[in-house]
Amino acid sequence: MLLKRHFFINGVKRNLMVDPESSLASVLREQLMLTGCKIGCNQGHCGTCTVILNGKPVRSCIVKMKKVPEESVIETVEGLANGDELHPLQVAWMGHGCAQCGYCTPGFLMSSKALLAENPSPTREEVRDWFQKHKNLCRCTGYKPLVDAVMDAAAVMRGEKSVDDLIFKPVGNDILGTEYVRPSAKAKVTGTWDYGADMDLQMPEGTLKLALVQAEVSHALIKGIDYSEALKVPGVHKVITAKDVKGNNRINGLVFFPGYNKGDGWDRPVLCDEKVFQYGDAIAVVAADTEAIAREAAKLVKVDLEVLPAYMSAPEAMAEDAIEIHPGTPNVFYETKCIKGEDTAPLMETLPNVVEVESYSSRQPHLPLEPDCGQAYIDENGKLIIHSKSIGIHLHHMMICEGIGVAPEDCYIVQNPTGGTFGYKFSPTMESILGVCCLATGRPVSLVYDQYQQITYTGKRSPAFLKVKLGADENGKILALEGENYVDHGPYSEFGDLLTMRLSQFMGAGYGIPNIRNNSYCVFTNHAWGSAFRGYGAPQSFMGVDTAIDVLADKMGMDPFELRYRNVYRPGDTTPTGQTPEVFSLVKMMDDLRPEWEEAKKRVKANSTDKVKRGVGISVGVYGCGLDGADSSEAYAEITKDGVTIYNSWEDHGQGADVTTLTMAHETLKKAGYKPEDIKLVLCDMEFTPNSGPAGGSRSNVVTGNATRIAAENLLKALEKEDGTYRTYDEQVAAGLPTKVTGKWVASECTDCDGATAQGKPFSNYMYVLNMPEVAVDMETGKVTVEKFTMSVDCGTIINKLVVEGQVYGALAQGIGLALTEDFEDLEKHTSLVKCGIPQIKDVPDDLVLHFYETPRPEGPYGASGIGEGPLAAPHPAILNAIFNATGARITRIPATPDVVKAALDKLEK
Incomplete structure (x- = not known):
């Protein structure tokens, strides 16, 4: 009808x-x-x-x-x-x-x-x-x-x-x-x-729409798959299973620390063949004329499973009787030790002020509003073209080609306009599935997840169980840090060793702690697989250390601001990995913030009541810019009849890669008179753009920004005449000179961190942040409201003010969600944006105060550092510290939902 x-x-x-x-x-x-x-x-x-x-x-x-x-x-x-x-x-x-x-x-x-x-x-x-x-x-x-x-x-x-x-x-x-x-x-x-789902509607006739058959248990052996009923549905073209995969049916998880990682990285199947490792795993794919038909037919596919014990947290997977999730590889598959300075054990025996704190950093969901989506087809040259939300097109190409069975030179990945990822697309989520289905059917294919699939299936921030011990002298100088930490990385190892190394790099970052013995372990579990999330390893690290610093300040009877001030980086200090910071700005930032801290302390005290108590907290956040060691990037610059075209693969998931690429190039090209409107951008299409590396780790502004700058500089060198003016396109062609040049930049001063001690120079640039939230705690319900948030940020030279401010505001909102509401723990409950705790506008204060410090970075393009992740490194411990300041209740796990806070308040009364 x-x-x-x-x-x-x-x-x-x-x-x-x-x-x-x-x-x-x-x-x-x-x-x-x-x-x-x-x-x-x-x-x-x-x-x-x-x-x-x-x-x-x-x-x-x-x-x-x-x-x-x-x-x-x-x-x-x-x-x-x-x-x-x-x-x-x-x-x-x-x-x-x-x-x-x-x-x-x-x-x-x-x-x-x-x-x-x-x-x-x-x-x-x-x-x-x-x-x-x-x-x-x-x-x-x-x-x-x-x-x-x-x-x-x-x-x-x-x-x-x-x-x-x-x-x-x-x-x-x-x-x-x-x-x-x-x-x-x-x-x-x-x-x-046009985003991916819009492109789905624009795909030509003959495109097959895909629907996944997904696991509804978290751990099981696959005994058989019966899709005969699905094939009877009118409009169903094919049901694709592991037997249809032309390659080895595995995603290359890229082991970064061989010899220390006990796995080989080839543990994530494209389509499950022998086992289900987590809820939502893709077991089969239905290809049909419409998405509705495909989804209905997917419900008819029957999977015979032998359910196995599911280990939904690191402690469960580490139990003595736990079976190996990946037979032959222990569940604790990677360990990193940060060994800096003297042995800490004797120091802890003699230091007058020692605290030990256990804390938990949660499995934060990314919650982009655009669900994952993509397309694949064979082009006129016989190449497999995959469109997706990838924020690492060349990285993903490296990770999937062998698994899907295509020669690298016969496959290109293109990034679609993307509605946010916040890091989950650092991992391939559907790229390999799209490739497999296109090759198996010989037809163009399109796959669009719904929000339920987005939330339940794609990767999450890896939670961590942290035990931190700090020792300080009588003046509050922290001389020793010890740690024992366990990262729950879900069932797939990809980037797990790299993430766990971040705990060695960032636990104690921002503070000149001379002696560190910090052990961190990465653990397979059957909960959601761990993928990159903005801040990558820093939120876990600062949850441990900055909470412990606040406990130490309380034990010593010292203002928590003052304790941090006495310990932040000064000349002569080094990072946890033994690297000298590229700039020292934290003392100046704290000097400037101190009057606001004192005013905030008075304000929250004056505005507190028995029913609603108010408090202010403080934390330091630090993040490095780059993939460890000699990270590199490439860009092209080409003169055309219409101006200059810049090519790079700086993937944009909302952070502003387009305007930043434009600005990086223009700042050099303006010497030849070029205006912004004279510069055309070609971005993120492997057929045309070079390997600029993934848009993660806050690397792009530094590494790809430098490559883009150098490409523009090399183009001007190629165009320059003896008199210092520049040739036009026609003059360049007439002279038989190149019209297109390459720019490449390498963080040549950096080194990988040693696998045994984590000592090294992993990043050319860092970001430095101070977090100062003011909160109100409803003493009857335990509900916490952030009423004001002041943040000081040193990200070097600001390339675009709108981009930088937007990144900080967005990070603050996500930090408030991380601290108070966001979680993905309960597979029956945490299945929608609202139930996962995404902050609405009333959860984020309108009173947001930003202070920027533009300390030029020697290795940054035009003096710039990164921005995207530093502001999300540590807002959450500052919020927890503010709760303590307000109520005296110490919260050491996130999210600090009303029930968690109320339990802590009730415990105080007892």
């Missing part, structure tokens, strides 16, 4: 035949191709699908067509502009850097338009109330820039500002360190930036 309906959509009358049970979102996207409407959760939780229906904002994914009245007026982001004239909201969104990954942008814009139609002069709190009420979520921005944009747009619409005031315009020909708008911003605010 179909309904015939007449609607006015973006001012045009449309006659439609619709399925009454279809959602408004699906009709807009699939029948009208108005793909500016995004489907994130399909449950009404995230607001990415918000459109205006008869003047009211609605989450169109949960509005059935049978509920949409005849002759309804429907507005989508595609109709927001007036021809070429953008709406003030769109301009404000661009000007405030609100469209980071951009996936939530259309929904926020439509929600904001409805707000301003109802209330042309809202207060900031009214804007926040509106977004909370209408369930508009953002994972990138920390929300504050979004409120700023609404306030500015409202002022323009009231005639109090000019729309021209909302966008930065270069003075002269300089954009370095400015608020220059990212090149992708306009497409994101107009709904024309």
Whole structure:
């Protein structure tokens, strides 16, 4: 049965035949191709699908067509502009850097338009109330820039500002360190930036849609697979299993420390053949004419399993009676020791101030609003082309080719426009599956996860059990650190040794501790596989050490700010790996922050009541920029008739690779008179762009930024005439000189960390951060609210102010979630954005104060360091420390949910 309906959509009358049970979102996207409407959760939780229906904002994914009245007026982001004239909201969104990954942008814009139609002069709190009420979520921005944009747009619409005031315009020909708008911003605010699910709708006829058959247990032997019933479903083309994989059916997990890693890295199957290792593992794939058919047929595939004991935490997998998850490889498969200075055991016996603290850092879910998605096809040259959300296209190419059975030269990976990853796409999640299915069927294929699959199947931050012992002299100088730590890395080893090495590199970072004996172990379990997450190893490290430092300060009766001040890096100090920091800025940062700390202490004390107690906390955060050792990157620069084209593979998952690439190149090319608009970008397509390395580890701004800078410099050298001017394209061609050059940069001063002691010079640059949150604790319920957050950041020279501020705001929101709400532990409970604890706008304070220090880095491009991960290294222990300051209750595990806090408060009373 179909309904015939007449609607006015973006001012045009449309006659439609619709399925009454279809959602408004699906009709807009699939029948009208108005793909500016995004489907994130399909449950009404995230607001990415918000459109205006008869003047009211609605989450169109949960509005059935049978509920949409005849002759309804429907507005989508595609109709927001007036021809070429953008709406003030769109301009404000661009000007405030609100469209980071951009996936939530259309929904926020439509929600904001409805707000301003109802209330042309809202207060900031009214804007926040509106977004909370209408369930508009953002994972990138920390929300504050979004409120700023609404306030500015409202002022323009009231005639109090000019729309021209909302966008930065270069003075002269300089954009370095400015608020220059990212090149992708306009497409994101107009709904024309096509993400993977949009490309899925645009794939040609004959494309097979895929659905996974996934494990519903966490550990089992596979005895057999029966897909005969699935093949009977009309429209099903093939069911692909491990026997259809042409390669070795394993992903190369890239062992980084051979000799210390007891595995070989080849432990993750593309499609499970002998065993299921975790809930959600892919066992088979149904390829059909439509996604709906594929998903229905997948339910008919029967898998015969012999269920095995499932070890859902590191202690369980380390028990004496635990079987090996990967037979032949012990569950504790990697160990790193940080051995610096003197033996700590005798020191601990003599030092007057010693504390030992056990803590737990949780399995944080990434929660991007865009679920994982991708496509694969054979191109006109017979090459296998894989499109995905990969943030390491060359890295993933190296990891999957052998497993899927394709020669490296016959496969390219392309990054689609990406709606956030926050690190999970450092690991291949569906690239190998797409390749296998394309090769097995001989047809183009497309795979789109739903939010449930995104949450339950893709990797998570690896939790860690930490035991830290600190010893200090009578003046509070910390002289010794000992640690014993266990990382729960799930069932697959990839990057587990690298992650665990981060605990050697960052436990004690920021503090000049001369003597360290810190042992860290990586453990296979049957919970979610561990993948990179923003901060990679630092949140676990600082959860251990900065919590212990606060305990030490309390034991000594010393102000926790002062104890840290006495121990932060000064000339003569070295990192935990024995490296001399490239700059020493923490003392200056703390000197400047101290008056605010003193004011905050008075403020929280004055505003505390018996019912709601307030407190302030402090922590230090440090993160290194790079993949360990001599990390390198490449870029190309080419002069054309129209200007200069820059090529690199700086994958963008919201952090602003496009504008940063542009700025890095322009700062050099402006010497020849080139303007930003003269520079074209070709990014993240292996067929055309060089190996710039993955966009992780906060490496790109330093390593790929330097490569891009050098490419631009080499191009100017190639174009330079004897008189110091530069040849045009025509002159260069006429002279028979090269028009395209390569730029390569290597962190040549760096070394790998020694496998036995972790001593070395792993990173050319670091980021330094101070975290100072103020919290309110409801003494009856245990609910904690962060009311203000002050952060001081030294990330070197700022390349783009909007990008840097946006990264910090976003990290603060994720840090608040890490500390208080976010978790992926219960496979029955933690299955949606809301149940996983994603922060909504009211969970993040509007009072966010940022202080930037631009200490030029000797090895950074134009003096820049990284930015993305430093601000997420340690906000969570600062929040826990603030809870202690408020209540006297010491929380040593995250997330500090109300029940956890209430239990600690009740324990105090006893």
